Amino acid sequence: MIPRQQIRNVAIVAHVDHGKTTLVDFMLRQAGVFRSNEAVAERVMDSFDLEREKGITILAKNTAVTYGGYQIAIVDTPGHADFGGEVERGLRLVDGVLLLVDAAEGPLPQTRFVLSKALSMGLATVLVINKIDRQDARPRVVLDEVYSLYIDLGADERQLEFPVLYAVARAGQASRSLEEPGTDLRPLFEAIVEHIPPPPGAAEGEPLQMLVDNLDYDDYVGRLAIGRIHAGRLCPSMPVAVAREGGELIPGKVLKLYGFSGLKRVELNDAGPGEIVCLAGLDTVSIGDTVTLPDSPRALPRIRVDEPTMMMVFRVNDGPLSGREGKYVTSRNLRERLFKEAYRNVSIRVEETDSPDAFRVVGRGELQLAVIIETMRREGYELTASNPEPVTREIDGKLHEPMELLVCDVPDAAVGLVTERLGPRKGRMVHMAAIGSGRTRLHFRVPSRGLIGFRNEFLTITRGEGITSAQFDGYEPWFGHIPKRTSGAIVSDRLGETVPYALFSIQERGILFVGPGVQVYAGMVIGEHAHPPELNVNACRGRKLTNIRAANRDENVILTPPTEMTLERSLEWIAPDELVEVTPRSVRLRKKLLDYTARYRAERERKREAEEG
Numbered sequence: 063m064i065p066r067q068q069i070r071n072v073a074i075v076a077h078v079d080h081g082k083t084t085l086v087d088f089m090l091r092q093a094g095v096f097r098s099n100e101a102v103a104e105r106v107m108d109s110f111d112l113e114r115e116k117g118i119t120i121l122a123k124n125t126a127v128t129y130g131g132y133q134i135a136i137v138d139t140p141g142h143a144d145f146g147g148e149v150e151r152g153l154r155l156v157d158g159v160l161l162l163v164d165a166a167e168g169p170l171p172q173t174r175f176v177l178s179k180a181l182s183m184g185l186a187t188v189l190v191i192n193k194i195d196r197q198d199a200r201p202r203v204v205l206d207e208v209y210s211l212y213i214d215l216g217a218d219e220r221q222l223e224f225p226v227l228y229a230v231a232r233a234g235q236a237s238r239s240l241e242e243p244g245t246d247l248r249p250l251f252e253a254i255v256e257h258i259p260p261p262p263g264a265a266e267g268e269p270l271q272m273l274v275d276n277l278d279y280d281d282y283v284g285r286l287a288i289g290r291i292h293a294g295r296l297c298p299s300m301p302v303a304v305a306r307e308g309g310e311l312i313p314g315k316v317l318k319l320y321g322f323s324g325l326k327r328v329e330l331n332d333a334g335p336g337e338i339v340c341l342a343g344l345d346t347v348s349i350g351d352t353v354t355l356p357d358s359p360r361a362l363p364r365i366r367v368d369e370p371t372m373m374m375v376f377r378v379n380d381g382p383l384s385g386r387e388g389k390y391v392t393s394r395n396l397r398e399r400l401f402k403e404a405y406r407n408v409s410i411r412v413e414e415t416d417s418p419d420a421f422r423v424v425g426r427g428e429l430q431l432a433v434i435i436e437t438m439r440r441e442g443y444e445l446t447a448s449n450p451e452p453v454t455r456e457i458d459g460k461l462h463e464p465m466e467l468l469v470c471d472v473p474d475a476a477v478g479l480v481t482e483r484l485g486p487r488k489g490r491m492v493h494m495a496a497i498g499s500g501r502t503r504l505h506f507r508v509p510s511r512g513l514i515g516f517r518n519e520f521l522t523i524t525r526g527e528g529i530t531s532a533q534f535d536g537y538e539p540w541f542g543h544i545p546k547r548t549s550g551a552i553v554s555d556r557l558g559e560t561v562p563y564a565l566f567s568i569q570e571r572g573i574l575f576v577g578p579g580v581q582v583y584a585g586m587v588i589g590e591h592a593h594p595p596e597l598n599v600n601a602c603r604g605r606k607l608t609n610i611r612a613a614n615r616d617e618n619v620i621l622t623p624p625t626e627m628t629l630e631r632s633l634e635w636i637a638p639d640e641l642v643e644v645t646p647r648s649v650r651l652r653k654k655l656l657d658y659t660a661r662y663r664a665e666r667e668r669k670r671e672a673e674e675g
């Protein structure tokens with residue numbers, strides 16, 4: 063058991079890309095976790111496939127190092143707003159945070175979110191102004207901006223006395239002053255030991271209380287519960303009880319007890335208050351439960367996270383090509399998998415619908431839902447997903463919708479265009495300021511649904527030079543109609559394989575999403591057309607062959623390469639009467655109603671209703 067005074071539990075929080083996971087790399091390295099000749103992947107904590115591919119952190123994960131006789135547990139957290147629930151979950155493990163802020167970008171929406179959570183939980187903070195090596199770094203201005211943020215968030219005097227470090231995480235250097243460049247991370251470790259308090263003690267003889275904060279799985283010992291001991295003592299083969307939601311108490315036994323050391327789990331003989339541990343043997347445990355004693359149970363407050371704001375309907379893939387590529391295609395497969403997701407992901411909710419084949423999946427944003435779909439398709443699932451919709455609320459009898467605070471850093475020349483494009487999306491500018499280097503920072507309040515598909519548009523109009531991020535920012539009365547997409551769909555009118563000759567003429571009518579030799583079906587969306595709602599085409603029509611023509615039938619056909627519709631792009635692009643069909647090997651777009659006549663009738667009906675108002 064580690065004496066409580068020697069424990070420091072700290073989370074690293076920041077806006078996305080401000081350098082959290084890189085800093086953890088060097089903390090692990092400088093704490094001697096790796097052998098000097100050991101090859102270690104960059105951002106080693108981003109161990110999840112999708113994290114490595116996207117270059118972002120998706121799940122909060124913990125590790126631990128020893129420094130000068132102290133056990134420092136480190137929780138790396140995601141910086142993207144969609145994964146805010148992971149930050150809230152991670153903060154329940156710690157007594158303080160390292161708040162990282164990029165010396166050029168300064169505090170951004172997620173900085174505000176993570177700091178507001180840390181301050182409201184009364185956690186100690188250490189400010190790390192990172193990336194001071196950047197050409198456009200402005201550390202002094204950024205320090206002022208961070209101070210104003212603390213004050214704006216209502217930090218009390220004690221919370222305002224935070225130490226400041228200047229760092230180059232990518233070089234493993236930190237320093238207390240800008241004048242003296244750092245050589246290693248010792249000043250950071252010192253600041254953690256000095257300024258992050260040890261975990262609060264628990265009275266001798268207090269019954270065991272361990273809050274389950276995360277779940278994992280081990281092929282040998284099965285489900286693992288990760289959490290922090292708040293009181294009492296834990297050891298292997300000890301009888302315990304799991305206090306569940308609603309007060310139910312499930313008896314169990316600790317099979318194995320582990321601590322964390324670097325990237326490894328190490329077996330422990332016992333552990334006490336303040337330690338973050340991992341135990342095996344409780345197969346029904348879920349996040350938020352308390353592991354306590356059967357004869358004197360004492361549950362801790364559960365982990366509550368902010369309400370989700372974005373919803374999609376996941377449905378069994380009932381398209382003509384369903385079941386060809388996936389292992390899991392039935393509604394029973396889908397239900398089991400989705401409820402398992404909700405079980406281990408605190409910021410996801412799954413709800414039944416009136417159809418046994420469809421489930422409402424509610425989360426923090428498009429990216430979070432897209433990550434779930436991508437993970438499931440890699441596991442072998444097939445499904446269809448509807449376009450993302452905001453989760454509305456009735457407040458004082460009036461329909462309200464979720465709002466976002468959108469911050470855009472753009473080259474000065476793009477200010478007008480960005481503002482103009484946010485107009486029809488009901489975006490209102492609330493603040494504008496120059497941030498140097500010919501760039502302007504714009505703040506908008508926008509309905510969440512107004513931002514669906516905006517990310518790609520923003521990158522196009524700022525030619526990739528803009529940075530944008532958004533953060534949930536309360537509710538406002540419904541803003542009325544926001545056009546999701548002004549263009550129409552090019553729809554295949556039959557089942558078959560696309561041929562170059564047919565595509566050649568279709569491509570003049572719009573942008574194609576498919577090339578030749580692709581399996582299509584009636585009702586499948588194969589491109590974008592200038593005029594809504596749709597253009598029905600035969601993409602499988604070959605050239606009428608005569609003897610003369612057979613020889614050189616396709617020589618004059620030049621096809622424009624199709625626009626690749628990634629999963630995220632597809633989810634942003636589809637209209638309410640369309641779906642994204644997802645299988646392990648394909649992402650297709652389709653109309654909800656595959657039959658043209660049925661769509662025609664539905665469109666007529668819609669128009670009639672619109673006229674009747």
Ligand SMILES: Nc1nc2c(ncn2[C@@H]2O[C@H](COP(=O)(O)OP(=O)(O)O)[C@@H](O)[C@H]2O)c(=O)[nH]1
Nearest residue numbers: 078079080081082083084141192193230231232
């Ligand atoms: N210039 C510079 N880049 C850095 C520094 N620290 C991290 N980066 C880069 O910033 C990017 C995002 O880093 P990451 O650790 O993933 O950020 P996170 O999203 O906060 O975890 C990566 O390309 C890093 O190499 C630094 O001190 N200076």
Ligand SMILES: [Mg+2]
Nearest residue numbers: 082083118119
């Ligand atoms: Mg990260």
